[in-house]
Amino acid sequence: MKFKEAYKEYVKFVEIKQKPQSVRCLKERFNKIIIPYFGDYNIHEINESVYVEFQNKLLKEDKSYNYLRNIHYLTVAFLDYCIKFLDLKKNVARNVGNFNPNCNSGSKSDFYTLKEFKKFIKKVDNNVYKQFFNLMFYTGTRPGEAMALKFKNINKRKIKIESTIDEHGERKIGTPKTRSSIREINIDRKLYKDIIKLKKYYMNKYKNFNDDYFIFGGIKPLAPTTIRRKIKEASTKAKVKYIKIHDFRHSHATLLSDKKIPLKLIQQRLGHANLSTTVNTYIHVNREQEKRVIKTLNLARFL
Numbered sequence: 001m002k003f004k005e006a007y008k009e010y011v012k013f014v015e016i017k018q019k020p021q022s023v024r025c026l027k028e029r030f031n032k033i034i035i036p037y038f039g040d041y042n043i044h045e046i047n048e049s050v051y052v053e054f055q056n057k058l059l060k061e062d063k064s065y066n067y068l069r070n071i072h073y074l075t076v077a078f079l080d081y082c083i084k085f086l087d088l089k090k091n092v093a094r095n096v097g098n099f100n101p102n103c104n105s106g107s108k109s110d111f112y113t114l115k116e117f118k119k120f121i122k123k124v125d126n127n128v129y130k131q132f133f134n135l136m137f138y139t140g141t142r143p144g145e146a147m148a149l150k151f152k153n154i155n156k157r158k159i160k161i162e163s164t165i166d167e168h169g170e171r172k173i174g175t176p177k178t179r180s181s182i183r184e185i186n187i188d189r190k191l192y193k194d195i196i197k198l199k200k201y202y203m204n205k206y207k208n209f210n211d212d213y214f215i216f217g218g219i220k221p222l223a224p225t226t227i228r229r230k231i232k233e234a235s236t237k238a239k240v241k242y243i244k245i246h247d248f249r250h251s252h253a254t255l256l257s258d259k260k261i262p263l264k265l266i267q268q269r270l271g272h273a274n275l276s277t278t279v280n281t282y283i284h285v286n287r288e289q290e291k292r293v294i295k296t297l298n299l300a301r302f303l
Contacts, residue, residue: 004039140252
């Protein structure tokens, strides 16, 4: 059986087992990365050498380690399915192993420092988008969670995360990624006041306004394509690097880590089931941290 034919059967399987948001992400990465390479292969003819060549191809494209790791996990899970249901004899992806964490150590940072973010946010020319970026940077929500927020989710400087955008293209509302994703996050006083100002803006704009309106968008949530365009415009004007929507979540985790906030608290704010996910995926070492290490070691020489 050809890889792409087995994939069609696999999609039917995962649509029963996984949340729509996870299925959407799986389809996107399979169709963009995995199927174009393996689609015409017979699944029984893919050996370890072929998989190593696939990994080498991805390494040349300068993708982030987290992205590469996810592609590997998706391939492993698919081949496990083929072993269980399609009589595949071995999982070559599992045999070869995942990408080395240092495989793309020269790639660009994927978060904003507080200084970079302040430069960036000054150049966002629309207040709805400005507050969307503020909320993501200062709360660490997932993009879909922030897009799905309604005014009914705000109560006494706390936001309740109970929904997310499952299909970004159609902007359908679904349940969060995991049980631990359903949570309340404390927000700072300034962000709360800015959100209340947004509420007054919508009350003046819409005659039938109520608390079921979206905080970022009003009648319907913001479009991801427009959000990305706003990031591009503001980052260019501010002369800071462009980062992806999800990287504002990375930025929040790194900001709190730099301020020595306990990792357990960061984990709870991000809605992770496991602390290891928080540490391995979202906590970054920046240059200031590296300087502190060297300064400590230099002082140790004289003790």
